[in-house]
Each structure stands twice: as C-alpha cells, then as structure tokens.
Amino acid sequence: MRENNQMIENRLKRAVENSVPDVLANVLERIEEKQAEVNSGAAEVNSEFISQETDHQEKIKAFPTWKRWPKALASVAAALVIVFGLWLNLTYSTETMVAFDVNPSIELSVNRGERIIKINPRNGEAWEVIGDMDLKGIDLEVGVNALIGSMVQKGYISELNNSILITVDSKDDGKGEELQHRLSSEVGSLLRSFSVDGSVLSQTSSRDRHFEELAEKYGISPSKAALIEQLVEADPTIRYEDVANLSINDLNLLIEARQPDLVKVDISGHASRKAYIDLDEAKRIAFAHAGVTESSVHDLDIDFDYYGGRLIYEIEFEVRGNEYEFDIDARNGTILKYETDDEDDGTRPSSGPNTTKPSTKPTTTANSLIGKSRAEEIAFQHAGVSRNQVRDLETELDRDDGRSYYEIEFEVGNTEYEYDIEAYTGRILDYEIDSDDDDQPRSTTKAPTTTKAPTTTKAPTTAKSLIGKTRAENIAFQHAGVSRNQVRDLETELDDDDGRRYYEVEFEVGDTEYEYDIEAYTGKILDYEIDYDD
C-alpha cells in the first residue's frame, strides 16, 4: 500500500486523538484543591484582620470546596473578603488608560498587571475593528496585536493611511512614559510585519475634563482632542474646528508641513501622502490652469499645507513678472484658490464644471436679496445636481455676524449637502458634503474668502477620480511584499459590485497566487487572498 506523508500524518492524528484519555475531571478536582489550599493559607495569615463585612459571603459559597469545611468557614470567609478585596483592587483598579486613534478610536483600560479590563470603542469604526473579539482579561500586548491586526485587515491602516496615535494616561508619569515608548516601538514593528511603513505618534496625557468637553463638542476622542489642543496652541493659525475631523494621518501630514513645536508628542516615521496627488501632478495642474509652461516659470515655491479643513498644495510662481498663486486640493487636484496679479484677464482660463460666477467684487454692494430659489439654484449647480433629484430640501435665511445668508440643506442619494450662500451676492460662503459610503473622513470645506479672484471649487465627493490600474497594482504589490518584476500572470480589471467599484488584481509570484480587491477611488484594500500552490 502506497501512502503519502499526508495520509500517514492523518493516521497518526486519528490514532492519537482516539486514544486521548479523559483527565479533565481529575484536573478540575486538583485545581479546586489547589485553590482551597491557597485560600486557607491566606485565611491563617489574614485572620487577625477579620472585618465586619460579610456581604461577600455569596461569592464565597461559589467555591464548592468551602462547603466541606464548615468549622473554618467563618474565619475563612472573613479572610476571603480581604483577599477578594485585594484581588479586586489589583485586577480592577484602572492603573492606566491607553488610547489608539487612526480614525477608529479605541480606549483600553489596563490594570497594574497590564491586562485589559475595559474596552471603550469611541466611534463606529472602532466597533468594526473590535468585531467579536473579546479583549477583556487579556494581556495588553496581545490586545494591541489583535487591534492593530484588525485595523490593517479592515483597511483602516494601510500604506495610504499609515499613521496611528497612541495616548497613554497613567497615574504614574514615569510608568506612563515608559509604556508610551514601549507601545510606540511595538506598534511600529507590528505594522512593519504587516508590510506597512507606519508612522506612530505617541503622547502622554492626563484625563482632563477639558479634553472630554472638546471631544464631546467635536465628536472626537479625548486623546485626539489632546493632540489637536497641542497643535492649535503651537500654531494659532490652525483652527480647532477645521482640523477636528481630519484623520490622524492628515493631522500628521499637517504637523510635517507646519513643523509646530509639539513638546509632548513623539513621532516616528512619516505620514503617508499616497492618498494624495504628488507634487509633480499639482504643478502640472497649476501650470496648465495658468496656461504657462514649466520652462517659463521662475521663483517656484511649493508647500504642502492645509487650508480650511483640507490638505493642499500651495503653489506660487512668477511668469514674466506676473505672480501666480494656487491652492490645489491635495486629495483630488481641484483648484481651490487661484490668484494672479496679471490684470489682463484674457489669459485666465476658466476651469472645472463650476459655472457659477457670483459677484465677488466687494465694491458691488447689492442691496436686494437674491431670493431662496436663486440661492438653491446656485447650490444645486455647485453640487452638480438637478432640482428633481433633490430630497429633504430646507432653505432658511439666516443672519450671523451682521451677514445675511441662505442656509440650504438637501440630500441626493446617500449624500447630504449643506450650503451657506450669501443672501445679497449669491456667493458660496461655506459648504459641506457628507457622503455615507465615503471611506474618507468627513471634510468640511470652507470656500476661500478671497475677493481678489474668482474661486473655483469642486465638490470633493463628486470629483473623485479612479486611482488607475497601475496604482492599484502597486498597492497590491506593496501589501504582498513583492516587486513588479517578480510578478507573473498579472491581470487587473475594474469591477463593480453593489455599486462599489474596485480593481481586481490577480498575479502570481513563485508558487503563490495573490488576489486583491482594491477600492477604485481610495485604494483601500477591500479583500485579499493568498494561495500557496503545492
């Protein structure tokens, strides 16, 4: 009879498993005895501390062994109250709070033995990350391993979004700092093991009412509030409400761009810019819009910065004595601001689908209201929707700081729109687009308030562009830890499932088959499968 290794092994497995004796009952009995020994030992030691508290007797009866020892019961019971109390104190006293923020925000309460005693998911994403994992009672390190693994697996941490904030709040400052550094390096190496070149921000913070209040106000976690607080303090040009909704990765990019002096924050690695257009692309957009060629440009200055709640490229240059200034949305390349001192308007091309040309000259003081329906038209046109698509339309004339504006709210599909439109000029003061199935953090967009030049803004959610096959492939390769030239039988298709568009990337390296589904707009890895063929 010819049998292969697998068959032999299966025989062994069956033979062993079928002959395993049942020793569980014996084991349980012996454990009980051990426990009784320990407790009676404790009883002798602690009998002098007998207290009047007897309300824990219920718990004592839970140990069956006690029933056999009626004589000793009284003193033992009292002693056990003490032991139990000590144990409770050791196990359930929250020594330290550790918080993780990516966009999911999770807080862990940890006892002195670094076991997790409480898990507090601060947002919906956190619930998704935790899933049905029960982290209670397990070692902090194990819990962190599981949480980070889940965040990577569920796409919250990826090469596009590689930053995580760790906040440690300990009664003991020295211990807090030690834990902060330990966790920071642990999470860093954990991310590397998942092929993510991560950036870990870490801080110690004390649980402060102030942060709780800020957290409540902006709907974020206290740990993120503590980080933003430092950021705002170090750089007063940053407004709290503008950055509250940024992800940790975006905040990290902002910190890199502004270099504020954050004494309490340690940062390792660099925030990923891969979700954003690169510098060359930003330049190309600006030059094309200005109608100039790169060779004619001088004094070029490009900054990666943040403005009005989003990350932008700030591009300034001169061509033949004319100064140009652009703000370009780093996520999708939309021109947010365009200024030039070139008074000859003939060379200034108009851009984008935005055909709204509200009066912007401050000198033209219009003295009649444009009216609700005109305001609505401006909003619809800007959003690229028509009136009959719109649901739940609400328009109100409002007044704030001596300024009158129409507040327009409506929904199209899963997307909510909110516009503030200046009541006399029809200028869009502010808008917000909130898409339910958008993976990106909600962004609030303040229309630039410059009056020097017309502003061109595109709705970020409608202007989403595909990341392209090559980019999708690169994301898959990087995740798989392979390089393009190792890969065989590469096939990439743009697919559509339940209204979600994704690239299906399939390839082989050696004997291994890889299959990735990558979200077509965000580059998020939706699913992957690795198959070893033998």
Next chain:
Amino acid sequence: MFAKDLAASAGNYELKPLCIESRDCKQEQQRRALRCLSAQSGWRSDMQTIEKHISKLALGDTAAMTPLYERTKGAVYGLALSIVKNSHDAEDVMQDTYIRIFESSSSYSSQGKPLAWILRIARNLALDIVRSNPAKELPLEADWIPDAGSDFSESSLDKLVLKMLLSQLDEDERQIVVLHSVERLKHREIAEILDIPLGTELSKYHRSLAKLRGLLEEKTQ
C-alpha cells in the same frame, strides 16, 4: 462568554483537515487554512483564545480550564506519549501539565505563542519521567498491534502507524512527527519548542516520514 469560547475553538477545529485521502478535499482544506492564515484571523484568534483562557486561569477563573483542555488535549497527550512511550505515564504527564498550566498561568507572559508554552511544559514533565527512570519502558498496549491477518481495518492501521512511530523512531523524531501531524505545527515552531535548529528538524522530519512510509508498505503488502 463560555459558550462563545467553545464555539470559537470549535470553529478553529473545523479548519483542520479532517477528511483525508481525497486530493481535492485536502487542497480545499489547505486553501481554507491558508486563507485563514493570510487574513491574519484564524490562527491569530485561535492563539488569542488560548491566551484568553490562560489569562482567565491567572485570575482564578477555573471555568477557563475546560475549553483550554479541549482545545489542546490532543497535542499535549500526543507529545507526552511520544516521549514516555506508554499511555499510563502519558496520562499522568497530561494531568500534571494542566495543573502546571493553572499554577503558572499568572507568570505566563504573552509572546503570542501560548501553545508553544503549553507544549514546553508538557515536554519538560514528560522528559522528567523518562530521565528519572530510564530503564522503565512499558510494553506497548496489546490492542495497538493489529492482527497479523491481511484484512486491516482503518483504525487498526492508524494504531499500527502510531506503534511504528513509538517503536522505530528516536525521541526527537517522534516528537517532531507527532507535533506536525497532530497539531499541524509549522516546522519552525516545532524546532523552537524542541530547541533544535530548523534544518535538523526538517531533515529529521523527512527521514522519519520516509521510514514510516516504508514500514507501513512492508507491513501491509
């Protein structure tokens, strides 16, 4: 919570190949197991579940012993048996192992390798028995030796292979083959538990399997 743990470990059992011989079936199961591994969920959560049980034991929650025992008994017994070579001592080692797990649970420090920790305890206890009484070697149980007839039932063949393992392989070889077949541990993990170089482990494994294959072929001709 308890029921959930059992369900979780039952779920993990499902991943291990139980259907044999059919190549398609084997491949499908390997694929499932690998998918599970590659998604960093199955193996990790299996190990996490074991760690959770250990943590609970450390907190005095003895109810955690039952799921821990059910999940690990095969590997613990198999490893003990492969060292002491008789079911009587193997049973003692098994009991002592779980008691030792309970006693040392509070000093267990997680490195994500709870199973290796458990198996090392079992191995040390088993080696203690062998070392303390090197002359003692009980004969194999009679009913493990199949009848000399030509008609082998599947279960008697299974026992025959186990008997050949115990009688024909050396101590390291026996442990390697048992851990690889019963618990499906990786060679790297086995090498770590036995504290031998990976290359040694691999060559011993292949030599042992070839030996068992040859012996079985001989016996069943």
